[in-house]
Amino acid sequence: MSDTERRPVLEVSGFSLKFSRSAAMPNLVDNVSFAVGSGETLCIVGESGCGKSVTSLALMGLLASPPAQRVSGTAVFDGKDLFTLTERELADIRGNRLSMIFQEPMTSLNPAFTVGEQIGESVRRHRGVDRAEARAQALEMLRLVRIPAPETRLDAYPHQLSGGMRQRVMIAMALANRPRLLIADEPTTALDVTIQAQVLALIRNLQAETGTAMVLITHDLGVVAEVADHVAVMYAGRIVEYGTVADLFDDPQHPYTIGLMGAIPSTGKREGSLATIRGSVPSPEQMPDGCRFAPRCPFAAQRCIDAAPPDQPIAGVHRVACWLAPVEQSAPGAGQYQAAPMRKEVA
Ligand SMILES: Nc1ncnc2c1ncn2[C@@H]1O[C@H](COP(=O)(O)OP(=O)(O)O)[C@@H](O)[C@H]1O
Ligand code: SF4
Ligand SMILES: [Mg+2]
Known part of the structure; x- marks a missing residue:
């Protein structure tokens, strides 16, 4: 390069x-x-x-x-x-x-919201899309980071996911x-x-x-x-x-x-x-x-x-x-x- x-x-x-x-x-x-x-x-x-x-x-x-x-x-x-x-x-x-991924995903994921809500919220805030569109984009991101059964995982809370899965969610959020x-x-x-x-x-x-x-x-x-x-x-x-x-x-x-x-x-x-x-x-x-x-x-x-x-x-x-x-x-x-x-x- x-x-x-x-x-x-x-x-x-x-x-x-x-x-x-x-x-x-x-x-x-x-x-x-x-x-x-x-x-x-x-x-x-x-x-x-x-x-x-x-x-x-x-x-x-x-x-x-x-x-x-x-x-x-x-x-x-x-x-x-x-x-x-x-x-x-x-x-x-x-x-x-400008996005950041931290070492410990639990410090940056909010335990009170589902994965879909958190990714969607970031998309909504910065892109001004409606809830349905934000959810669709969150789903697409979960697919991109290869989370298995992304439709189901969209409604999961962070604590319901493994460490590796949470890290993928962080990446999805950071790159959304x-x-x-x-x-x-x-x-x-x-x-x-x-x-x-x-x-x-x-x-x-x-x-x-x-x-x-x-x-x-x-x-x-x-x-x-x-x-x-x-x-x-x-x-x-x-x-x-x-x-x-x-x-x-x-x-x-x-x-x-x-x-x-x-x-x-x-x-x-x-x-x-x-x-x-x-x-x-x-x-x-x-x-x-x-x-x-x-x-x-x-x-x-x-x-x-x-x-x-x-x-x-x-x-x-x-x-x-x-x-x-x-x-x-x-x-x-x-x-x-x-x-x-x-x-x-x-x-
Ligand atoms: N809020 C803080 N107040 C005072 N010192 C800090 C603070 N945060 C980090 N440090 C000090 O800054 C230095 C570098 O820390 P850090 O950036 O976490 O290192 P690294 O990420 O390379 O392991 C360490 O000596 C640490 O103790
Ligand atoms: S002490 Fe520092 S400047 Fe001196 S040789 Fe070692 S690394 Fe180089
Ligand atoms: Mg460090």
Whole structure:
């Protein structure tokens, strides 16, 4: 897919956020930039606590502020900066041109309404169709997401459905209005492996049909390999490496990315949940001043502790924030690194 010809559906630039007014507190999300075009999938990967959900919630205008505080940045969607929209304008595009699928469907499905009512309500609100038409469209969506016996399921309540089924309902709801952009935050994590694959295939098919752009947050590199056009690796609130799938898998440059890649089991990549890299993501209070990965990085040197590494262009869209980049993959350091201390058993 071409990077330059297409005007992005969403372009996030220099986005920073914190959960405190204190100037002394570091940004929880720091200077994040990425773009995604029509029909494209951008995957954001990183361990738990890296700021992926916070970023997506902020884009959707779903992060309570206060306590959240945007420090800088823009998020241009369909020509308008999402961060400057009023609550009313946001409500107008959410679930319509801009949709989101969450990890846990029960948090976003209303237990008091049937599946048909919930999908139908979204269609009615945004499309101004009558009840009968909304119900017909809800039924069509249930068919599209391949829910068995959709006529019956239309009148089921969320608790009457299995987890996989509820996730399909979420997808049906999210895509009912043919959004320009879908933000999916770990949409398949709670599902078993077979269902995960089905749900992902489903999202991709629908995406291909509708040209929807997708930001897919996942910690599963198997998923990334399957669905991503571009990948942003996020660590402690920063994008440490960005590139195409080929860039990231064939020529990972950041020690963190290399650590993640090194932990994919060569067989059964589906189970390749994120590496258990030694140590953990720093809490917001303990964010290091320089490179945020320094405390876990076997290559950390004084300059890494003194100052955050700037983005280093590699080739094409590939960029890396590490003082060592660019590194030759054949260099002894790279191989040594992969074999060495951070690698542990993959869960
Ligand atoms: N409402 C909040 N107030 C303060 N800190 C928060 C809030 N929500 C999330 N955080 C913090 O933001 C960081 C990133 O969280 P999150 O975006 O959920 O990570 P991820 O989705 O990558 O696992 C974590 O350190 C978390 O504790
Ligand atoms: S900048 Fe230094 S500490 Fe950070 S990842 Fe690169 S080598 Fe490691
Ligand atoms: Mg999350």
